[in-house]
Amino acid sequence: MLQTRLRGRALTKARKLIRQEQPLCLHCKAEGKLRAWDELDHIKPLEHGGGNDRRNLQGLCRAHHLAKTAKDRGYSTQGCRVDGTPLDSSHHWHGGVHADAVIRDGSFFRPWVPPPLGEVVVVCGAPGSGKSTYVSNHKGKDDLVIDLDVIASKLTGRPIHQTGDSKQIQEAAITERNKLLRSLSKRKINAWFVLGGPSSVEREHWRRVLHAKVVVLEVDIKEIERRIRQDATRAGRMDEMIGWAKSWRSRYTPSSSDTVVDRAP
Ligand SMILES: [Zn+2]
Numbered sequence: 458m459l460q461t462r463l464r465g466r467a468l469t470k471a472r473k474l475i476r477q478e479q480p481l482c483l484h485c486k487a488e489g490k491l492r493a494w495d496e497l498d499h500i501k502p503l504e505h506g507g508g509n510d511r512r513n514l515q516g517l518c519r520a521h522h523l524a525k526t527a528k529d530r531g532y533s534t535q536g537c538r539v540d541g542t543p544l545d546s547s548h549h550w551h552g553g554v555h556a557d558a559v560i561r562d563g564s565f566f567r568p569w570v571p572p573p574l575g576e577v578v579v580v581c582g583a584p585g586s587g588k589s590t591y592v593s594n595h596k597g598k599d600d601l602v603i604d605l606d607v608i609a610s611k612l613t614g615r616p617i618h619q620t621g622d623s624k625q626i627q628e629a630a631i632t633e634r635n636k637l638l639r640s641l642s643k644r645k646i647n648a649w650f651v652l653g654g655p656s657s658v659e660r661e662h663w664r665r666v667l668h669a670k671v672v673v674l675e676v677d678i679k680e681i682e683r684r685i686r687q688d689a690t691r692a693g694r695m696d697e698m699i700g701w702a703k704s705w706r707s708r709y710t711p712s713s714s715d716t717v718v719d720r721a722p
Pocket residue numbers: 482483484485486492517518519520521522
């Protein structure tokens with residue numbers, strides 16, 4: 458007979474025990490990287506007759522857990538994780554942020570946060586697709602806007618898009634962003650969360666965690682290029698940003714759960 462999945466107190470207990478014994482993602486460790494695990498994995502899946510005993514449980518980071526589950530179910534992942542991010546964690550596609558940050562903590566980019574009390578809209582799209590314009594056109598007067606570019610600008614006192622790419626600034630900005638996301642569970646406030654979010658798996662994560670509506674700006678790349686060239690705040694970085702926009706486009710996986718906006722916001 459198949460065993461049922463661990464839940465509630467039994468799950469908490471198993472997680473705590475394994476966290477103490479082995480805090481790192483074992484697959485990351487096998488690749489020579491140190492990264493805390495996010496999810497408990499059944500080494501032999503329950504649906505293949507595996508049990509809930511300690512010997513059959515291991516902690517994996519979210520990416521490795523997704524990849525293993527896909528493999529267990531017979532899907533291929535060829536060179537990238539199931540969520541579309543490349544297996545090579547030094548690749549700039551990891552949010553365009555230094556690999557060390559990824560290695561440092563797997564839940565850094567996609568933390569689990571307590572459920573927000575107000576309504577949250579996640580606005581996704583390539584650089585230059587008009588995310589911040591969309592938000593300012595739709596937000597209520599007292600709504601909170603959570604945007605990494607704005608956070609980095611505030612932290613450094615430098616103009617938006619000119620804050621540099623240093624690992625310290627990016628980590629500080631993401632830490633601040635995560636703090637803001639967690640604060641949504643403490644007071645009732647509506648929020649707009651601005652995100653690149655080309656991967657449907659990533660958007661699904663935020664939809665679930667924030668109970669959010671997800672809007673994707675599917676703006677034509679020619680139009681994006683035109684806007685980036687006209688945007689003085691992007692001076693000196695235009696070619697780089699057009700490259701990012703093209704990269705976003707090539708990684709974009711649509712999902713029927715998203716609200717798609719395909720004209721200029
Ligand atoms: Zn891992």
